[in-house]
Amino acid sequence: MSKQIFCPKCGTPVNRDDEICPICGYSLVEWMLEKGIIENPEYKLTVNEMIKEAVISLFRPSPMILPPSSSVFLNRTQKSMIRYLILAFVLLIAGLGISYGGEWLTYIGFTLAGYAVPMILLFYIIKSDRYEREPLALVAYCFGWGAFSGIIAGFLNTVITGPFLGVGGAGFIEEPIKIAGVYWIARNTRLKNEFNDHLDGMVYGAAAGAGFAGLENFWYITEMVFSGSYPPLYAVFIRSITGVMHILWSSLAARSLGLAKAMKGSIDREDLIPGTLVSAVLHFLWNTAPTIFSLGVLFPFTLNSVRRMIKTAVQDETNWGYAQFAPDEKE
Numbered sequence: 138m139s140k141q142i143f144c145p146k147c148g149t150p151v152n153r154d155d156e157i158c159p160i161c162g163y164s165l166v167e168w169m170l171e172k173g174i175i176e177n178p179e180y181k182l183t184v185n186e187m188i189k190e191a192v193i194s195l196f197r198p199s200p201m202i203l204p205p206s207s208s209v210f211l212n213r214t215q216k217s218m219i220r221y222l223i224l225a226f227v228l229l230i231a232g233l234g235i236s237y238g239g240e241w242l243t244y245i246g247f248t249l250a251g252y253a254v255p256m257i258l259l260f261y262i263i264k265s266d267r268y269e270r271e272p273l274a275l276v277a278y279c280f281g282w283g284a285f286s287g288i289i290a291g292f293l294n295t296v297i298t299g300p301f302l303g304v305g306g307a308g309f310i311e312e313p314i315k316i317a318g319v320y321w322i323a324r325n326t327r328l329k330n331e332f333n334d335h336l337d338g339m340v341y342g343a344a345a346g347a348g349f350a351g352l353e354n355f356w357y358i359t360e361m362v363f364s365g366s367y368p369p370l371y372a373v374f375i376r377s378i379t380g381v382m383h384i385l386w387s388s389l390a391a392r393s394l395g396l397a398k399a400m401k402g403s404i405d406r407e408d409l410i411p412g413t414l415v416s417a418v419l420h421f422l423w424n425t426a427p428t429i430f431s432l433g434v435l436f437p438f439t440l441n442s443v444r445r446m447i448k449t450a451v452q453d454e455t456n457w458g459y460a461q462f463a464p465d466e467k468e
Contacts, residue, residue: 142169142174144158144160144161144163144165145163145168146158146161146163147160147161147163151165153169153174153175156207164208164329164330166206166207166208166402166403170401170402170403181400181401182400184407184410184411187393187396187397187408187410187411188410188411188414188415190393190396190411191389191411191412191414191415192415194392194442194446194449195389195415195438195439195442196442198442198445198446198448198449199449200449200452200453200456201399201400201453201456203400205334205399205400205453205457206398206399206400206401206402207402208333208398208399208402208403209333209334209399209457216327218272218273218274218275219274221272221274221275221277221278222273222274222277222278224278224281225274225277225278225279225280225281225282226277226281227281228278228281228282228284228285229280229281229284229285229348231285231288232281232284232285232286232287232288232348232352233248233284233352233355235288236287236288236291236352236355236356237355237356240359241355244355244359247355247358247359247362247369247373248351248355250358250369250373251351251352251353251354251355251358251373251376251380252347252350252351252354253373253377254377254380254381255346255347255350255351255354255377255380255381255383255384256347256351258343258347258381258384259280259343259344259347259384262339262340262343262384262388262447263276263340263343265336265447265451266336266337266340266451267451268451268454268455268459268460269333269337269454269459271331271337271340271341272331275322275328275331275341276340276341276344277344278318278322279318279319279322279341279342279344279345279348280344280345280347280348281348282315282317282318282319282345282348283315283318283344283345283346283347283348283349283350283352283387284348284349284351284352285348286311286314286315286317286318286345286348286349287348287349287352287353289314290307290311290314290315290349293310293314294307294310294311297310298310304424304425305421305424305425306421307420307424308386308416308417308418308419308420308421308423308424309417309420311349311420312386312387312390312416312417312420313409313413313417315342315345315346315349315383315386315387315390316342316345316387316390316391316394316409316412316413318345319338319341319342319345319387319390319391319394320394320404320409322341323338323341323394323395323398323404324404329404332394332395332398332404333395333398333399334395334396334398334399334450334453334454335392335393335395335396335398335399335446335450335453336395336447336450336451336453336454337395337398338388338391338392338393338394338395338396338398338412339388339389339391339392339395339443339446339447339450341391342387342389342390342391342392343384343387343388343391345387345391346383346384346385346386346387346388347380347383347384349383349387350379350380350381350383350384351380353379353380353383354377354379354380357372357376357379358372358373361375361376378432378436379423381436381440382420382423382435382436382439385439385440385442386416386417386419386420386439387416388443388446389412389415389416389419389439389442389443389446390409390412390413390415390416391412392412392446392450393408393409393410393411393412393413393415394408394409394412399453419435419439422435423435
């Protein structure tokens with residue numbers, strides 16, 4: 138006779154085939170997977186298989202053939218998101234303040250210009266999530282984390298990338314740091330129901346990339362302008378392109394986290410590897426390739442790849458019946 142299982146939140150007796158606690162609504166699937174009470178679905182891919190999928194999807198993204206895990210249908214836990222909105226603001230201001238002191242306010246025009254194009258692209262990606270828009274507070278948190286992560290990346294680039302890796306190594310520092318904030322949401326016991334699939338991952342990843350891009354853009358724009366190298370409009374234009382790339386790289390990294398959630402119902406540390414590795418390699422190529430190749434080939438290729446991945450992810454949600462059964466939008 139099997140041992141009785143109890144909800145870890147309220148103590149109610151539950152069964153192995155229960156997806157949520159009938160009393161408190163706690164999501165049981167990931168908890169039972171983590172505790173070994175139930176086994177992962179048989180279609181869990183290895184890290185190498187996920188890396189292969191991430192690479193192939195750059196050229197030819199395909200809809201999921203196998204049925205998704207039940208976690209893609211989990212209803213949202215009705216909790217206030219105000220704390221995450223406040224945290225987003227604190228992270229953003231801390232990132233800008235620690236990095237630039239009061240200069241980002243003195244030259245607020247350059248600050249806003251650096252964030253303009255990243256915000257436009259982020260808005261497009263958010264709107265692409267037609268069935269289940271992510272909570273604004275969590276998207277804002279990822280945005281704030283992206284800005285704050287620029288401090289960490291700047292320090293590590295100074296002590297590691299510059300002396301040991303060279304300019305091409307920046308992506309192997311920056312991409313894992315940017316995506317760490319998204320991983321925290323995906324694994325957080327209070328928030329994991331907000332992270333259902335690969336489209337969700339791309340939204341949160343894009344937000345982290347946008348926050349990072351704007352913070353980095355301010356430094357480059359002011360350096361270009363005050364050194365007399367470029368006129369302001371040209372400096373903003375050049376940096377806006379790189380800002381777009383930061384969003385695309387982070388979207389690719391977070392997509393693999395969401396795909397893992399959709400396929401096996403949970404996310405492990407190893408699920409960080411496929412998307413982050415691919416995005417870091419693309420970042421490496423961007424930094425080391427001739428400018429004409431980066432702008433003429435890598436930029437349109439990556440932009441089109443992410444566009445097609447978003448389209449495919451929306452098709453997956455359509456196939457799963459999200460138009461009728463998407464998680465509850467109320468907060």
